[in-house]
Amino acid sequence: xxxxxxxxxxxxxxxxxxxxxxxxxxxxxxxxxxxxxxxxxxxxxxxxxxxxxxxxxxxxxxxxxxxxxxxxxxxxxxxxxxxxxxxxxxxxxxxxxxxxxxxxxxxxxxxxxxxxxxxxxxxxxxxxxxxxxxxxxxxxxxxxxxxxxxxxxxxxxxxxxxxxxxxxxxxxxxxxxxxxxxxxxxxxxxxxxxxxxxxxxxxxxxxxxxxxxxxxxxxxxxxxxxxxxxxxxxxxxxxxxxxxxxxxxxxxxxxxxxxxxxxxxxxxxxxxxxxxxxxxxxxxxxxxxxxxxxxxxxxxxxxxxxxxxxxxxxxxxxxxxxxxxxxxxxxxxxxxxxxxxxxxxxxxxxxxxxxxxxxxxxxxxxxxxxxxxxxxxxxxxxxxxxxxxxxxxxxxxxxxxxxxxxxxxxxxxxxxxxxxxxxxxxxxxxxxxxxxxxxxxxxxxxxxxxxxxxxxxxxxxxxxxxxxxxxxxxxxxxxxxxxxxxxxxxxxxx
Amino acid sequence: xxxxxxxxxxxxxxxxxxxxxxxxxxxxxxxxxxxxxxxxxxxxxxxxxxxxxxxxxxxxxxxxxxxxxxxxxxxxxxxxxxxxxxxxxxxxxxxxxxxxxxxxxxxxxxxxxxxxxxxxxxxxxxxxxxxxxxxxxxxxxxxxxxxxxxxxxxxxxxxxxxxxxxxxxxxxxxxxxxxxxxxxxxxxxxxxxxxxxxxxxxxxxxxxxxxxxxxxxxxxxxxxxxxxxxxxxxxxxxxxxxxxxxxxxxxxxxxxxxxxxxxxxxxxxxxxxxxxxxxxxxxxxxxxxxxxxxxxxxxxxxxxxxxxxxxxxxxxxxxxxxxxxxxxxxxxxxxxxxxxxxxxxxxxxxxxxxxxxxxxxxxxxxxxxxxxxxxxxxxxxxxxxxxxxxxxxxxxxxxxxxxxxxxxxxxxxxxxxxxxxxxxxxxxxxxxx
Numbered sequence: 001x002x003x004x005x006x007x008x009x010x011x012x013x014x015x016x017x018x019x020x021x022x023x024x025x026x027x028x029x030x031x032x033x034x035x036x037x038x039x040x041x042x043x044x045x046x047x048x049x050x051x052x053x054x055x056x057x058x059x060x061x062x063x064x065x066x067x068x069x070x071x072x073x074x075x076x077x078x079x080x081x082x083x084x085x086x087x088x089x090x091x092x093x094x095x096x097x098x099x100x101x102x103x104x105x106x107x108x109x110x111x112x113x114x115x116x117x118x119x120x121x122x123x124x125x126x127x128x129x130x131x132x133x134x135x136x137x138x139x140x141x142x143x144x145x146x147x148x149x150x151x152x153x154x155x156x157x158x159x160x161x162x163x164x165x166x167x168x169x170x171x172x173x174x175x176x177x178x179x180x181x182x183x184x185x186x187x188x189x190x191x192x193x194x195x196x197x198x199x200x201x202x203x204x205x206x207x208x209x210x211x212x213x214x215x216x217x218x219x220x221x222x223x224x225x226x227x228x229x230x231x232x233x234x235x236x237x238x239x240x241x242x243x244x245x246x247x248x249x250x251x252x253x254x255x256x257x258x259x260x261x262x263x264x265x266x267x268x269x270x271x272x273x274x275x276x277x278x279x280x281x282x283x284x285x286x287x288x289x290x291x292x293x294x295x296x297x298x299x300x301x302x303x304x305x306x307x308x309x310x311x312x313x314x315x316x317x318x319x320x321x322x323x324x325x326x327x328x329x330x331x332x333x334x335x336x337x338x339x340x341x342x343x344x345x346x347x348x349x350x351x352x353x354x355x356x357x358x359x360x361x362x363x364x365x366x367x368x369x370x371x372x373x374x375x376x377x378x379x380x381x382x383x384x385x386x387x388x389x390x391x392x393x394x395x396x397x398x399x400x401x402x403x404x405x406x407x408x409x410x411x412x413x414x415x416x417x418x419x420x421x422x423x424x425x426x427x428x429x430x431x432x433x434x435x436x437x438x439x440x441x442x443x444x445x446x447x448x449x450x451x452x453x454x455x456x457x458x459x460x461x462x463x464x465x466x467x468x469x470x471x472x473x474x475x476x477x478x479x480x481x482x483x484x485x486x487x488x489x490x491x492x493x494x
Numbered sequence: 495x496x497x498x499x500x501x502x503x504x505x506x507x508x509x510x511x512x513x514x515x516x517x518x519x520x521x522x523x524x525x526x527x528x529x530x531x532x533x534x535x536x537x538x539x540x541x542x543x544x545x546x547x548x549x550x551x552x553x554x555x556x557x558x559x560x561x562x563x564x565x566x567x568x569x570x571x572x573x574x575x576x577x578x579x580x581x582x583x584x585x586x587x588x589x590x591x592x593x594x595x596x597x598x599x600x601x602x603x604x605x606x607x608x609x610x611x612x613x614x615x616x617x618x619x620x621x622x623x624x625x626x627x628x629x630x631x632x633x634x635x636x637x638x639x640x641x642x643x644x645x646x647x648x649x650x651x652x653x654x655x656x657x658x659x660x661x662x663x664x665x666x667x668x669x670x671x672x673x674x675x676x677x678x679x680x681x682x683x684x685x686x687x688x689x690x691x692x693x694x695x696x697x698x699x700x701x702x703x704x705x706x707x708x709x710x711x712x713x714x715x716x717x718x719x720x721x722x723x724x725x726x727x728x729x730x731x732x733x734x735x736x737x738x739x740x741x742x743x744x745x746x747x748x749x750x751x752x753x754x755x756x757x758x759x760x761x762x763x764x765x766x767x768x769x770x771x772x773x774x775x776x777x778x779x780x781x782x783x784x785x786x787x788x789x790x791x792x793x794x795x796x797x798x799x800x801x802x803x804x805x806x807x808x809x810x811x812x813x814x815x816x817x818x819x820x821x822x823x824x825x826x827x828x829x830x831x832x833x834x835x836x837x838x839x840x841x842x843x844x845x846x847x848x849x850x851x852x853x854x855x856x857x858x859x860x861x862x863x864x865x866x867x868x869x870x871x872x873x874x875x876x877x878x879x880x881x882x883x884x885x886x887x888x889x890x891x892x893x894x895x896x897x898x899x900x901x902x903x904x905x906x907x908x909x910x911x912x913x914x915x916x917x918x919x920x921x922x923x924x925x926x927x
Contacts, residue, residue, distance in 0.1 A: 004696070011699045014650030045644035049706040056703045057850040061843045063910040065835035065879035071867045073874075075899035090499065097513060120898065121925070124891035151895055481517065 003029065004059050007052050015044045020051060029058060076150035084116040088492035092118065095485055096125060099444055101133055103485055106448035108139035110493040117145040127151065127158045134160075134176075170196055175208060182215045190219040198227065206236035213242040220249050229254070244299060251325040251364060255299055259320045260328055262296060265289045266317055269333055269343065284343050284350055288313050296320070309352065321356035325364040337372040358384060382407035394420045405430040409438075413446050424450045425457060428479070432463045435471040440478050447482035455480055497798060502575040504754065504795035504926075505555075507565050511572060518573025521584060528587030528594075529578070535594045536574045548574050549594050551601060554820040555793035558597055566790065628673050632730060635672020636709045639665065639681070643702055651698055655689035676731030680705050691885070704851040711851075724808040725849055734807055736816055744805040744818045747771035748827045749778065751798045752856055752905040753916040753926055761785055767794045768856045768907065768916060769804070769815075772827035777856045778804050778815040792817050796917060796926030799827045811849040829919070831858035831903055834875040842909060854909045856916065861901035864893055864915075873913060876901065884914035889927040896920055896927075 006024035025033050029051075036042075036050045084092075088111070095103045108126075111118065118126060123144045130140040137160045141148060152158035164173070169181045185193040197212060204212065213231075216224060224246070231243045247253040272283045297303045301323075305315040329340050341357065344350045354377070361369040362383040370387030380400035385393050385408075397408045401423075409427055412419055419427070428450070431438030443450075458476040463469055506512040517523075518538060525545045527536035534552050537545040546561040548570040557571035567575075578585060590598070642665055646654065662685030669678035680701065687698045711718060711726040718726070728734070748771070755766040765782040784790045794800070801821040806812035832838055838857050845852060864883065865874050871883040871890065883890070893915055896902070902920060906913040917926040 008695050008699055011647060011702075012650050012652045012695055014648055014652075016648045017650065043644070045647050048647055049643070049703065050710075052699065052703050053707050053710070053850070056700060057846060060850075060910050061846045063842065064839050065875075065881050065911060066872075067877075067879050068867060069878055071865050071872070071874060071878060071880065073863055073865055073899060094516065097516070120895040121892055123895040127891075147895060147898055150899070151891065154894060155891065 001059060003055055007055055010048065011052070015048050019044055020048060025051070025055065026058070029054060077146040079117060079145045079147065081115050081117050081145060083119055084111055084114075085492060088116075088489070089119045089122065091485065091488045091492050092122060095489070096122075096129075098482065098485065100447060100482055100485075101129075101136070102443075102445045102448040103482060103489070104129065104133075105136055105139065106486060107489050108136060108143050110489055111143045112139055114493050116143070116493075117147075118143050120147055123148050123151060127155070130160065131157050170200075175211065179211060179215055182212060183218055186215060186218040190221065191223065193219075194224060194227065206234075206239060209234070209236065210238040210242050213239065213246065216246055217249060220246060222250060222252055225250055225253055248300075248323060249363065251328075256324055258293060258296060258299075259301075260324050262289065262292055263317070263320045263324060264328075264332055266320075267332075282343070284347065286317060286350065286353075288316060292316070314352070318353055318356045321353055322359035322363065324360060326357050326360045326366050326369045327364075337369050338376060341372065341376055355379070355381075361387065380404045380407070382411060385411050394423050398422050398426060401426045401430075412449065415449060417449075418451050419449050421451055421453050424454050425461075428454065428458065428476075429461050431475070432461050432472045433465070433468065435463065435468050435475055438475075440475060443475070443479050443482060447479060448486060450479070450483060450486075452483045452487045455483055497575065497579055497795070499576055499579045501795040501798050502572065502579050504797075505567060505575070505793045506572055507567070511565055511567075511569055514569035515572025515576055518569055519576035519580060521577065521581065523573065524577065526587070526591075527574070527577070527585055528590065529585040530588040530590055532598050533590060533594050534574060534578055534585065535590065536570075536577075538570045538573065540570075546570050547593050549597055550575060551598065553822055554791075556601070556791075557793070566784070567793065628732075631672050632674045632712075632732075635669055635674050635677070636712065636730075638668060638672075639677060639705070640709055643705065647702070651695060651702075654698065655694075659685070661685075674731045676729050677705065677708065678731070680708070680729070707851045719810060721808055721810040722849065725810055725852075728807065728809070728814075729851060739805050739807065739816060740818050742805050744803040745771065745774055745776070746801070746803045746821075747773045747776075749800050749802055749804065750827055750829070750924065751794050751796050751800070752858075752924075753907070754794055754796050765790065765794075768905075770829070770856070770858060770905070771804075772799070772829060775830050777813065778806065779813050780804070780815055780817060792820060797924045809849070811845045811852060813852075813855060829858055829903065831860045833860050834877045835859070835873075835879040835881050836877070838881075852909075854907050856905060856907045857913075858903065858905050860903050862904040862906070862915075863899070863901040864890070864897060873904075873906070873915070881908070881911045881913050884908065884912050887914050889915070893918065893927055896925065 003024065003026045007020070010018055010020055010024070020033070022030050022033055032054050033051055036047050036054075039047065039050075042050070083089075088107075092104075092107055095107055126140045126144060127148060130137045141160070144151075152160075166181045166185060169177050173181065182193055182197065185196065194216075197216075201209065216228075228243050228247050228250075232240060232247070234240055234243065244255065247255050250256065266286060266288045268285050269282045270285050271280045273280050301319045302315060303312065305312045307315065310318060326337065329335075330337065333340055333343070335343070341354060344354050344357075357369070358373055358377075358381040360366075361373060362381075365387060367387050367389075370384050371389075371392070373381060374384055374388055374392065374396050380403075382404070385396060388396055393411075397411065401408055405427070408423075409430070412423060412427060431442070458479060459473075461472075463472050503512050503515070506515055523538055525537040525539050529535070529552075532551065532553060533549055535547070535549040537547055539545045540561065546559055548557075548559040548561075548568075550557050550567075550571060557567035559568045559570045561568050561570055563569065662681060666678045666681045666685070669675070669681055684698065684701045684705070687694055687701070691697075708726055708729045711722070712730060715723045715726060724734075749769040750772055752768040752770050753766075755768075757764050757766075763784045765784070767780040767782065769778040769780060770776075771778065780792075780794070782790050782792065782794075800817075802817050803819040803821075804815040805818050806815045832841070838859065841857070842855070845855065859873075859875065861876050862873050865872050865880075867880065871887070872880040873883055874880045887893075896918060902918040904918045905916040905924075907916050908914055915927055917924055919925070
């Protein structure tokens with residue numbers, strides 16, 4: 001097509017600068033060129049257009065496909081699993097139309113559990129979804145099968161679906177991928193995770209070191225203590241703080257033991273005589289020892305109180321109680337958790353320390369104390385919920401639902417299993433009174449957690465404020481639609 | 495009527511209608527429903543006391559609803575069609591209520607009236623005078639356009655990307671004033687050249703040359719075949735009277751809708767429907783225009799096969815057509831695609847040799863595969879002949895995913911060596927891409 005390139009070259013420069021010559025055209029066009037050039041009535045531009053028209057048609061009429069023998073075809077590997085049903089595929093399309101990532105995750109989970117695949121036409125849509133929704137990536141990758149992995153090689157944004165081994169990801173992945181790998185390994189083989197981290201530790205920069213250290217809180221144990229003690233002297237302040245935070249989670253670490261040394265001297269039960277010496281009772285004595293190891297104030301314990309309800313001494317004791325395992329008190333007082341809490345409840349001045357026990361319970365994930373606090377206290381501690389056995393979690397939430405809705409919604413939305421009907425209704429009622437905060441977007445994200453059994457009761461509740469009623473009617477209709485889609489998903493995979 | 499859910503949804507004027515239509519495709523939303531050979535109808539309970547009466551002429555897919563929506567079709571029409579696609583068995587009532595019978599009757603009367611209207615005499619002298627005046631106006635406009643093009647080519651196209659927008663828009667407007675809307679469109683296409691794309695110079699020159707051929711052809715029309723003259727007039731923007739066209743005998747066939755491409759500009763929606771005649775092995779382009787959702791006569795959707803009589807606009811290489819009569823929708827058809835790209839290039843050469851300024855055409859090809867070669871995407875046939883995939887083809891990943899890198903029968907649109915896939919046959923059915 002050199003002749004056409006020559007024509008374009010002349011078109012670019014202009015006929016005023018460079019007129020066409022016979023050398024510019026193919027041999028077959030020479031006679032036409034000569035005829036056109038010989039036309040004395042036409043100007044240069046006319047001649048150019050005339051010849052370009054002939055060349056244009058010569059080019060397009062003579063256009064042939066290229067014949068290349070060594071072009072490699074690269075078919076996708078065969079699928080080992082079967083595709084989902086048409087009903088399930090249609091249901092998926094409807095879910096994608098709503099934009100509900102919650103329902104999408106639910107659909108993918110069902111598909112994955114049934115070991116089925118999405119139809120090929122939907123694979124690019126799902127891979128694009130997974131670019132934004134990182135939490136869906138593993139399910140999308142699984143449900144898109146071999147075709148998804150094959151397809152992802154053509155689009156660098158879909159690299160996540162390429163199945164790299166954990167070790168490869170740890171060595172070559174981005175910071176987020178590396179954190180995920182470390183977290184996964186920490187759950188399955190904590191010692192190996194520690195080994196990997198120690199191997200690359202000298203090469204990591206300070207920020208990465210601090211980020212990766214955070215992951216160690218998953219599955220932390222005394223085995224980690226020796227190494228954590230060594231990095232307490234790291235050059236980076238961030239790393240030091242993270243190491244200290246991790247050591248504070250270990251009951252036998254030096255720092256926790258240091259706190260306990262102070263506390264067990266400061267808080268004691270003493271027998272006091274009553275009724276003119278005829279009987280006696282156990283009374284709590286709380287007072288810091290005269291000499292307190294000043295080192296503790298360099299580990300995050302505040303020395304001075306800025307709260308009028310706490311003296312400096314009380315604040316120190318409060319922080320220390322919150323930083324030691326609550327189980328230590330059982331041995332110290334030779335009493336059950338329930339009795340220990342009762343000692344603190346007896347006197348008004350001591351009640352203020354009870355929330356510190358709740359904090360310690362969460363910090364050291366003490367389920368026994370968690371249950372006791374949940375049962376015996378009339379105060380709601382959101383962080384305790386997850387320490388309770390599953391059935392009690394909902395009972396606890398429903399008991400304290402009023403006034404604590406936001407915290408309970410925060411807990412509930414982190415769950416992956418379906419809510420009970422009572423909890424779901426408590427939450428939707430609160431949403432009805434706050435329709436702008438808990439709008440379609442909220443339910444798009446979390447509707448998969450709602451049980452379909454609440455559909456008939458959704459419309460029964462009316463918001464307290466009359467001007468919210470129309471908004472709530474629209475939202476509740478939308479929730480109904482989402483729940484109907486959830487039911488269809490369940491049916492499609494049943 | 496055999497429309498799948500996807501085909502029914504493709505009739506929706508916008509995304510919100512699709513969603514609303516889906517919501518109304520539940521049996522519980524419909525107070526009554528029925529169907530016979532001519533119509534599909536139902537009553538949908540809306541927010542008012544009286545249900546909306548929705549009816550569909552299933553022979554030519556036309557909608558009517560008593561709701562106040564300006565959308566066409568409305569969500570009720572879509573919902574009813576979707577319900578039928580999902581559960582055809584529940585439409586057991588085949589006795590049309592009065593409001594359905596009345597509408598269907600009116601449609602028949604209107605068709606008859608149209609036929610009568612055609613018989614009214616026309617003032618031929620006045621018509622000829624108007625025609626001459628228009629020809630003169632067009633010729634004057636063409637002279638100006640040619641002068642403008644000569645200026646461009648004399649100075650060279652190198653500086654064209656830096657030109658102000660008005661450089662093109664003023665000439666576009668001049669062509670509209672000269673009653674040559676086709677040429678106005680061609681100038682607009684010139685201004686739409688992507689000057690950031692490598693090789694824009696060739697694309698720009700191609701378009702200049704096409705305009706030149708149309709102008710030159712019009713000037714020398716007396717020596718050209720009548721049909722080519724019709725093509726030239728059509729490219730300039732002279733319209734063909736559709737009523738006159740409809741008087742002709744058309745081609746009745748089962749037409750498969752290969753693709754429906756919709757574009758919107760200045761409130762005008764243009765629907766480009768690419769059709770394939772399954773028995774005549776011919777291709778057609780049916781254009782439909784609508785303003786704010788009104789004006790579409792036939793509801794077509796990709797993958798739909800319609801039994802219809804089409805009349806082609808006069809052309810030396812006929813492609814554009816109108817639907818004279820749609821009998822019914824018909825899912826039974828077979829395709830007879832070309833076996834390799836060589837056949838396509840031969841067909842193209844035959845067309846280009848008689849109609850040099852024609853645009854892209856559709857073809858059905860057997861067993862085409864999408865392959866990568868020298869960092870470019872190509873469509874290869876079983877003889878390992880390759881044509882280039884159109885740049886930035888938006889459905890490349892869907893095509894890859896559906897084909898899995900295996901050859902498929904494919905409908906394509908293009909010319910010379912660049913094509914874009916319109917749809918593929920998978921699992922025995924046609925799927926638009």
